[in-house]
Amino acid sequence: MLSAHREEGIQPVTTDNDVQDVTALRTAMIEKITARHQALGLVLPAEVERALRTVPRHLFAGDVDLQAAYEDTAVVTKLNERGASMSSVSAPWLQAVMLGQAELKPGDRVLEVGSGGYNAALIREVVGPMGSVTTIDIDPEVTDRAQRFLTDAGYGDVEVICADAEFEIEPPRTFDAIIVTVGSWDVPPAWPSQLAEGGRLVVPLRTWGLTRSWVLEHQGGALVSRDRQVCGFVAMQGAGAHKGTAIPLLEPDDDHTVGLWRDEQDTIDAAALSGVLDLPRVEVWTGITVGAGIRYSDQDLWLATTLPGFSLITASQKALDDGIVALPWRYGTPAFVDGPNLAYRPKPRPIDGAVFEFGAFAHGPQAEQSARRLADQIGAWNLAGRPEPRLSVHPAGTPDADLPDGHVLDKEHVRLVISWPTAR
Incomplete structure (x- = not known):
């Protein structure tokens, strides 16, 4: 059952001025996101825009003021002892890009790797009551906060799990989309194994220090890319952590x-x-x-x-x-x-x-x-015509003879092949 403020797309604020302020700030945020999409040659999907207009981002942004909550930038929510970001609410333009990459539709089952609450709420708005959203994070402080914020915002039906996403979640299941919101150096076997046939894995994968949000789909025993966008994320923790x-x-x-x-x-x-x-x-x-x-x-x-x-x-x-x-x-x-x-x-x-x-x-x-x-x-x-790259992801141990032509980069769990099919 949706809460009243969620049904109306209005956050639970206390005065008419607050409502007007949030509406204006949210509209300005969406205008910036739309302009960023246009600069990237993208179109902001209507269902994603609707979610951005509906979910109260300030309820997930911690102690920052309303103005900061609706800026088109990341909001850091946890620092380590050295002052480095350990968790954040990602920049909304990037969240919108990745939701568009995932091509979510009503009824989809979605796994989000890396929690904060806001992105899971956006996903929940897009997939609707017939879909399901599971968000997982290794940090109990992060998942506790995400659960509390989601409940307060009216999204208590989102499943929040505290665990290491390097491994398959329990009970076993598959997802129509897996959206990774932490910087990943590798692709653990759990992700392709939990991805349904025809599903989409959206992952900010680091290669040579360069992070791209790749859209990957099952194809002939591998994962093959359909799109990529430049991005940056807080690094993976747990078994999948990697230090350069x-x-x-x-x-x-x-x-x-x-x-x-x-x-x-x-x-x-x-x-x-x-x-x-x-x-x-x-x-x-x-x-x-x-x-x-x-x-x-x-x-x-x-x-x-x-x-x-x-x-x-x-x-x-x-x-x-x-x-x-x-x-x-x-x-x-x-x-x-x-x-x-x-x-x-x-x-x-x-x-x-x-x-x-x-x-x-x-x-x-x-x-x-x-x-x-x-x-x-x-x-x-x-x-070569300033070509576009293609990424294919193969299990570790795949013989060279079974790999497509391209540059091979070996990780712990996979062998990556980057090729340039549009090159002259």
Whole structure:
């Protein structure tokens, strides 16, 4: 039985002004989400928009005020002892994208991996009373809070489970959609085994440190992608947790930090990079351009699959401001290690107000050679028609002969193959 405020799409607030404020804030949030979808070349599904207009997000946002609750950004709800986010209410634009990727319909049975309450309520609105929603999280504090918020908001029929989603839930069952809302380095066997035939797994999967929300479906004994979107999530905990490797490139101080992030099992000689940024910088510009506002995130995956030693380079804002490195994005820009040399893709330089040119910067004894290797792969991506990637997920131990053509990346539970079927 739906509560009155849920039937009317109005949250349980106390004054007419509160109702007007929340309605205006929610409308503004949806306008931002719609604009973000348009920028991504997507259309906000009508049923998802209806859910966004119905579910009272502020009831799931903890102690933040109404304005913050309806911003189109994530709301952190739990920090660890180092101040890092352990749980959050994800940005609503990203939740809307992933719900659209899942293509939910009334009557679907849905498993959400990673709880907070708000997304489960959105799912419940879309699948309706004939569907079912199960949300699972390893943290009892998170599930207790999610259960309380869901009940208070009128969604007490959502099943909340405290367990490690690396393993199948009990009692065993299958789902028409599994939506993972934590950053995943691997695909445990429990997820494909719980996915019904014709179902969709939406998972923010990390490959070489790059996270994409992939839509995967059963096909010939594998999971094969239909879509992907750039995203970022709090990392998986429990048996599925994975720690990458941080390699500092500067002597750390309070202001200037530059380093590499390695997220896979291959290793590099970090000692060989000592002092590499002190060497002169070589700049190579490619003549290849991109229009303002045009996404080129698939180029990152192209570079990851074609450059041995691929890494992400990160830097503090002070290191960027002082010109130690020239990155477009301080939290992870494509780079590669070539022996004692380091090359990375810098911030594209403006040709005019609406066109920007890709380049390659490098430091090291053979910096010119390394910069040109990176530039050549940007050129290859362009000559291939700026193709879209396809991901297929195969059980660990699958022989090479049984894998499709493409770049193979081995995880603990699966073998991933990234291919470029639209490449010229």
